[in-house]
Amino acid sequence: xxxxxxxxxxxxxxxxxxxxxxxxxxxxxxxxxxxxxxxxxxxxxxxxxxxxxxxxxxxxxxxxxxxxxxxxxxxxxxxxxxxxxxxxxxxxxxxxxxxxxxxxxxxxxxxxxxxxxxxxxxxxxxxxxxxxxxxxxxxxxxxxxxxxxxxxxxxxxxxxxxxxxxxxxxxxxxxxxxxxxxxxxxxxxxxxxxxxxxxxxxxxxxxxxxxxxxxxxxxxxxxxxxxxxxxxxxxxxxxxxxxxxxxxxxxxxxxxxxxxxxxxxxxxxxxxxxxxxxxxxxxxxxxxxxxxxxxxxxxxxxxxxxxxxxxxxxxxxxxxxxxxxxxxxxxxxxxxxxxxxxxxxxxxxxxxxxxxxxxxxxxxxxxxxxxxxxxxxxxxxxxxxxxxxxxxxxxxxxxxxxxxxxxxxxxxxxxxxxxxxxxxxxxxxxxxxxxxxxxxxxxxxxxxxxxxxx
Numbered sequence: 001x002x003x004x005x006x007x008x009x010x011x012x013x014x015x016x017x018x019x020x021x022x023x024x025x026x027x028x029x030x031x032x033x034x035x036x037x038x039x040x041x042x043x044x045x046x047x048x049x050x051x052x053x054x055x056x057x058x059x060x061x062x063x064x065x066x067x068x069x070x071x072x073x074x075x076x077x078x079x080x081x082x083x084x085x086x087x088x089x090x091x092x093x094x095x096x097x098x099x100x101x102x103x104x105x106x107x108x109x110x111x112x113x114x115x116x117x118x119x120x121x122x123x124x125x126x127x128x129x130x131x132x133x134x135x136x137x138x139x140x141x142x143x144x145x146x147x148x149x150x151x152x153x154x155x156x157x158x159x160x161x162x163x164x165x166x167x168x169x170x171x172x173x174x175x176x177x178x179x180x181x182x183x184x185x186x187x188x189x190x191x192x193x194x195x196x197x198x199x200x201x202x203x204x205x206x207x208x209x210x211x212x213x214x215x216x217x218x219x220x221x222x223x224x225x226x227x228x229x230x231x232x233x234x235x236x237x238x239x240x241x242x243x244x245x246x247x248x249x250x251x252x253x254x255x256x257x258x259x260x261x262x263x264x265x266x267x268x269x270x271x272x273x274x275x276x277x278x279x280x281x282x283x284x285x286x287x288x289x290x291x292x293x294x295x296x297x298x299x300x301x302x303x304x305x306x307x308x309x310x311x312x313x314x315x316x317x318x319x320x321x322x323x324x325x326x327x328x329x330x331x332x333x334x335x336x337x338x339x340x341x342x343x344x345x346x347x348x349x350x351x352x353x354x355x356x357x358x359x360x361x362x363x364x365x366x367x368x369x370x371x372x373x374x375x376x377x378x379x380x381x382x383x384x385x386x387x388x389x390x391x392x393x394x395x396x397x398x399x400x401x402x403x404x405x406x407x408x409x410x411x412x413x414x415x416x417x418x419x420x421x422x423x424x425x426x427x428x429x430x431x432x433x434x435x436x437x438x439x440x441x442x443x444x445x446x447x448x449x450x451x452x453x454x
Contacts, residue, residue, distance in 0.1 A: 011297045011313045016320065019156075020293035022165035026152065027285035029165075029172035033204075035278050037197045039342050040179045044193055046271045046348040050123070051130030052194050053274030054258060056201075058131070059138045062110060063145055064251045066103040068244030070096045070150040071292075072236060075382055077157025078296045079448055082303020089158060091226050093216060095233050096150025099240075104143025111136055122263045123270075130194045137198035144209035151212050156296055167212045174204035239448060242386035246377075246393055253397035261405050261419055265355075268348045269416055272355035275343035280363055283328030287321040287371050291378035294318075298382030307444055310383065314438060318375035322368055329367035336360040355416050362420040369427035376434035384448035385437070392433045401426040 034056055041048045073096040080089035114135045118128050148171070152164030181189050182196030192199065220226075262273050294317025301309040331339065336357045344353035377389050405422035408414035414421075437443075 011301065011309060011316060013316055013320070016290065016293055016297065016316050019159060019161055019296055020290045022161035023156065023289035023292050024286040026165040026168040027289045029168040031281045031285045032172050033175045033201065034281060036176045036179055037201065038275065038278050040183050041194055041197055042343055042345045046267050046352060047124065047126045048130060048194050049343065050267050050271040050274065051127050051134055052197050053278065054270060055131040055134035055138065055198070057258060057274065058255060059135055061251050061255045062107065062139060063103065063142055065244040065248040066099050066146045067149050068247035069099050069237065069240035070146060070153050071381060072240035072243050072386065073150055074153035074157040074292070074296060075239070075299050075384060075448065076236060077154050078299025078382065079303035081158050082300040086158070087224055090220065090223060091228060091232065092236065093151060093154035094226055094228055095236050096154060097147055098233065100143050100147035100150050103146040107139045107142030111139060121259050124267055127267060133195050134198045137195055138201055141202040141205035144206045147209045148205070148212055151216055156292065157299065159296060159300070161293070163212070163215065167208045170211065171204045171208035174207055175200050178203055239384055239386050242390040243381055246386065246390040250393045250397050253402050256402055257405055257419070261409050262416070264409065265416060268351035269355045271348070272352045272359055275340060275352065275356050276359040276363055279332070279339055279360060283325045283367060284370060287325050288374055290317050290321045291375040294375060295378040295382030298379045302383060310379070314375065314379045317379060318372055321371035321375050325367035325371040329364035332360045333364040358417055359420050362417060362424065366424045366427045369424070369431045372431040373427055373434055376431065376438055380434065380438060380443055383443035384446040385443045388437055389434060393430065396426060396429050396433070400429065
């Protein structure tokens with residue numbers, strides 16, 4: 001297991017990277033799942049690529065709210081760890097699992113809505129049919145996906161980021177292997193195409209979660225039986241819901257951008273955009289992992305009564321993330337064709353490549369802004385400041401980014417480049433506003449654990 005920092009330790013770059021590297025590998029494994037789904041259906045054509053990649057994004061949009069809620073599990077666990085109260089911290093692992101159970105119920109109830117909702121979107125009929133199939137099978141693992149996030153955040157709050165890494169690596173390996181069998185067929189197993197990609201993700205996610213849950217139960221045998229509290233769960237939701245809605249409304253704005261703004265440019269443009277987003281996840285996920293490690297250190301410092309350590313943690317996490325994302329951005333700028341080659345296959349390959357190269361080069365411009373915004377948002381969450389980031393994301397996403405991109409593409413003929421420029425504008429504004437929030441010091445006055453009785 002990764003050694004947890006002691007309650008009296010102070011953050012250093014070494015501490016940050018020790019916490020972050022398992023999260024980096026964990027998030028990278030999630031990136032590989034999305035990349036493998038996209039790459040392994042790409043030979044079936046642009047319609048299959050668009051359906052699988054956009055279907056995965058749409059499925060994720062249904063899970064982003066409960067996933068964001070479980071991020072607050074890390075914050076509570078970290079602050080309680082900083083206070084030395086490990087028994088109370090474990091209860092928040094259970095509260096996260098309650099959120100996962102509720103997510104599974106909602107996921108199952110949402111299945112009948114997929115076909116009528118997808119039918120409203122401006123996709124070609126073949127893409128609509130394939131996307132509906134993908135969503136139906138992929139969402140069956142909704143609760144398991146959130147369960148993995150809940151337990152990973154619980155252990156992460158304790159400074160133990162290795163368990164989440166192992167579970168996600170197992171899920172990745174299973175997913176890639178099952179993709180190979182179920183997409184193309186092998187032996188008695190028929191080729192299921194896009195449906196096979198979704199089914200592979202569902203089976204691998206459930207297998208990984210069940211193993212993680214068994215590990216969690218085994219570790220709990222030596223601890224007192226948890227006494228769960230509805231009031232404590234409600235307090236977690238009080239801070240967790242803004243965190244969840246924070247991610248939900250931002251991601252929903254992006255889904256609108258893909259399904260409405262970019263979809264109007266045609267199937268090759270959609271396939272290209274989703275390929276670019278998959279490539280950008282290679283830069284974003286490690287950056288987000290570093291930011292998440294920073295949030296853990298912020299929570300532990302606050303729990304230990306060392307709020308003056310927080311600015312150093314923010315500087316460490318933001319600087320580290322910026323170095324990584326800037327390096328990735330240079331690759332996007334100088335060798336976009338090489339990076340996009342695995343995606344531009346089958347029919348419409350030339351069109352996918354043409355759109356994709358332009359989009360990927362523009363995406364280089366937002367890397368530094370994304371690193372800053374992510375680090376600041378996560379560190380504010382580590383301090384319990386979740387409502388303000390929600391409000392500013394709502395305003396910037398829905399009052400600036402969505403209408404700006406819509407008008408630019410639909411009425412001024414901005415095309416794919418015009419659409420992508422608005423992503424740069426959005427992330428730049430978000431980074432600026434979150435920086436001003438952190439510098440104001442409002443996070444110092446928040447009391448996350450107040451009235452919990454611990």
